[in-house]
Amino acid sequence: MFKLFRSTASIAALILGIAGIILILYAWRLPPFTSSVQTTDNxxxxxQVTIISPQLxxxxxxxxxxxxxxxxxxxxxxxxxDRIFEQKLKQAKATLASQQAALANSEQKRLSDEARIASSEAQVASAQAALTAAEANWNRIEPLLERGVTTQSQADQARATFDQATAALHQAEAAQEVARQDLASTLVNRQSLEAAVQGAEAAVHLAEIDLQNTRIVAPQDGRLGEVGARVGQYVAAGTQLMALVPEKVWIIANFKETQLAGMKVGQPVTFTVDALQHAExxxxxxxxxxxxxxxxxxxxxDNATGNFTKVAQRVPVRIAIDPDQPLAERLSPGMSVVVSTDTAAGVSGVPSTGVTSQAQNPNEQP
Structure with missing residues (x-):
C-alpha cells in the first residue's frame, strides 16, 4: 500500500513538473509554443499638435x-x-506716395533735360551758322583792307564779329554738354528714387502683413486644446496661446528589436484602445x-563601461489607421493602445519593404 502511494505521488509530481515546464514555455512563447504574432503595450x-503663437x-x-x-x-x-498697426500702414502708404511723387518729379525733370539738350543743339546750330557768316564776311574784307579798298574800322568790326561768333559757338557747345550731364545725373538719381519706391512698397507690404497678423487664425482643421489667451493680456511674439490638434492621427508602437524579424511595411495590424473599453x-x-x-x-x-547588462532596445514603428472605422474618430494623441501584428501575414496593397530598407529613409515626413 505504501509503495502504491509513493508511486502515485511520484507520478503526480512528475505530471505537475511537466505541466509547469509547459506553462513556462507557453508563457515565454518558447518552442513548441512559438507564435508569429508580436504584441506590445508600449x-x-x-x-501633429500645433502650438498657436502670435508673430507680433x-x-x-x-x-x-x-x-x-x-x-x-x-x-x-x-x-x-490693431490700432497701432493700422497707423503704421497709413504711415507706410504716405511714405510710398511721397517717394512716388519724387519719382514722377524725376521723370518730369528728365523730360525737361531732354528739352534743354534739344534747345542747346539748336543754339549750337545757330552759333555755327553765325560763325560761318562772320567767317565769310571776314574773308571778304581782309583782302580789301590789304588793298586799301575798305576802312580799318570796317575790318575791325568784321574781325570782332568773327571772334564773337566763335566764342558764341564754344558757349553753345558748353551749354549743350552741361545739358547732357544734367540728363545723366537725372537718370542716375532716378535709379535711386526707383529703389526708394520699391523700399516704400515693401514697407507697405510689411505693414499689411503685420496688420493681418493681428488676426490669429487656425492654420488647418482640428480641435483646440486649453485656450490660454485672455482679453487684455499682453502677448509677445512666440507666446503660447493654445494648441491645435489636427484630425489626422496614427499609432507609434515601440517593439523590441527581437520582435522585428518578419515585419514588413503593409502588414495588417490590430490594436485595442484602453480609453474605448479595449475596442479593437x-x-x-x-x-x-x-x-x-x-x-x-x-x-x-554609454554602454562602454565595465559593468554591462544587455537590454533589448525598442524600435518605433509607425502604424497607419485604416479608414472607415467609426471609433477611429474618437482617437486622440496620447491614448494608450495595445498593438498586435502577425509577422507571417502577407502584405496587401503596399510594396514589401523590410526594416533595413526603411532605415534608409530617415527624412520621411509624417
Whole structure:
C-alpha cells in the first residue's frame, strides 16, 4: 500500500513538473509554443499638435474660441489690438506716395533735360551758322583792307564779329554738354528714387502683413486644446496661446528589436484602445524608425563601461489607421493602445519593404 502511494505521488509530481515546464514555455512563447504574432503595450496614439503663437506683440482684444472647440482652417482664434498697426500702414502708404511723387518729379525733370539738350543743339546750330557768316564776311574784307579798298574800322568790326561768333559757338557747345550731364545725373538719381519706391512698397507690404497678423487664425482643421489667451493680456511674439490638434492621427508602437524579424511595411495590424473599453481597430505598418528610441534620447546611455547588462532596445514603428472605422474618430494623441501584428501575414496593397530598407529613409515626413 505504501509503495502504491509513493508511486502515485511520484507520478503526480512528475505530471505537475511537466505541466509547469509547459506553462513556462507557453508563457515565454518558447518552442513548441512559438507564435508569429508580436504584441506590445508600449504603443500610443500620436498626432501633429500645433502650438498657436502670435508673430507680433500687443494686447489681446478678442478671444473668439473656447477650450476644446472644433475649428476650421481660417477660423478666427485671437485678435490683437490693431490700432497701432493700422497707423503704421497709413504711415507706410504716405511714405510710398511721397517717394512716388519724387519719382514722377524725376521723370518730369528728365523730360525737361531732354528739352534743354534739344534747345542747346539748336543754339549750337545757330552759333555755327553765325560763325560761318562772320567767317565769310571776314574773308571778304581782309583782302580789301590789304588793298586799301575798305576802312580799318570796317575790318575791325568784321574781325570782332568773327571772334564773337566763335566764342558764341564754344558757349553753345558748353551749354549743350552741361545739358547732357544734367540728363545723366537725372537718370542716375532716378535709379535711386526707383529703389526708394520699391523700399516704400515693401514697407507697405510689411505693414499689411503685420496688420493681418493681428488676426490669429487656425492654420488647418482640428480641435483646440486649453485656450490660454485672455482679453487684455499682453502677448509677445512666440507666446503660447493654445494648441491645435489636427484630425489626422496614427499609432507609434515601440517593439523590441527581437520582435522585428518578419515585419514588413503593409502588414495588417490590430490594436485595442484602453480609453474605448479595449475596442479593437485595424491598421497597417506604414514605416519603421531609422534607429532605436535610445538613439534619439537627450542623454544617451554609454554602454562602454565595465559593468554591462544587455537590454533589448525598442524600435518605433509607425502604424497607419485604416479608414472607415467609426471609433477611429474618437482617437486622440496620447491614448494608450495595445498593438498586435502577425509577422507571417502577407502584405496587401503596399510594396514589401523590410526594416533595413526603411532605415534608409530617415527624412520621411509624417
Amino acid at each position: 504603443a500610443y496614439v500620436r498626432g 506683440a500687443g494686447y489681446v482684444a478678442e478671444v473668439a474660441v473656447q477650450d476644446f472647440q472644433r475649428v476650421k482652417a481660417g477660423h478666427l482664434l485671437v485678435k490683437i489690438d 481597430l485595424t491598421g497597417h505598418i506604414e514605416r519603421f524608425s531609422p534607429a532605436a528610441g535610445s538613439e534619439f534620447s537627450v542623454l544617451r546611455a
